[in-house]
Amino acid sequence: MASDRRPRPIVRPKFHHTTFATLKLDEMVSFYEKIAGLEPVYYSENGAWLTNDEANHRIALLALPGLKAPSDKGHTAGLHHTAFEYANFDQWLDNYLRLKDEGIVPFLNLDHGMTMSMYYQDPEGNGVEIQVDAFGDWAAGREWMWASDEFGANPIGVYFDPDKIVAARTAGLGFSEIHKRTRNAEYEPAVKPEVFLPEMW
Known part of the structure; x- marks a missing residue:
């Protein structure tokens, strides 16, 4: 019997970028430029969009209002x-x-x-x-x-x-x-x- 299950897309999208919420926008922009040559395509007090290749951005940094500092970040589940x-x-x-x-x-x-x-x-x-x-x-x-x-x-x-x-x-x-x-x-x-x-x- 034919199944309607489709476990993956026929055409797979390419991974494009990662976004971080940040309390340290300027420090993060400076760090990523040093570590991997990522430069801002757009940079404001509310965020920055950085790239080191032909893409419009590879890392986005959002300085969202009301952000809280993480607790025990190194030992909690999430992005490593x-x-x-x-x-x-x-x-x-x-x-x-x-x-x-x-x-x-x-x-x-x-x-x-x-x-x-x-x-x-x-x-x-x-x-x-x-x-x-x-x-x-x-x-x-x-x-x-x-x-x-x-x-x-x-x-x-x-x-x-x-x-x-x-x-x-x-x-x-x-x-x-x-x-x-x-x-x-x-x-x-x-x-x-x-x-x-x-x-x-």
């Missing part, structure tokens, strides 16, 4: 982070060094297998992932996630110290070798942070 991806390893690592010079450092660094990822926090306490694809091919990474016993056994990933990654590149190692050694836990930090967002409020 948004993510941005660099095209190659050198761009990704150079961005880490650029941000470090600005005093902006990640609170968490994980090699997930299909990506190497650094996690930052915006001024409201929201997570921001800056990643590079380990395969250079989304189809290959997707297949690895689906089929790999390695990912199934540890979907969170392997912790790493980004300064050890920088040192490995300076010593002449390429991305493939660094990624392999990271997965073998050769660049782990002295202290492994929690995956929870650090509480900022």
Whole structure:
């Protein structure tokens, strides 16, 4: 018997943007410009719409009246982070060094297998992932996630110290070798942070 159930659209829409309500509009605009090159297309006292590509906006920031500060934000259900991806390893690592010079450092660094990822926090306490694809091919990474016993056994990933990654590149190692050694836990930090967002409020 034919079913009327339609579990997904025939034509799938592309993800376009994320919107945050904020008590720190100017700080948020400044942060997202620094972290990922997002610039305001429109910016007023009530909000800002930011983009870093051809879209009209990728992040919207709404300074709504009557907003309340969150409580225990790092340990409550909801959005954990948004993510941005660099095209190659050198761009990704150079961005880490650029941000470090600005005093902006990640609170968490994980090699997930299909990506190497650094996690930052915006001024409201929201997570921001800056990643590079380990395969250079989304189809290959997707297949690895689906089929790999390695990912199934540890979907969170392997912790790493980004300064050890920088040192490995300076010593002449390429991305493939660094990624392999990271997965073998050769660049782990002295202290492994929690995956929870650090509480900022």
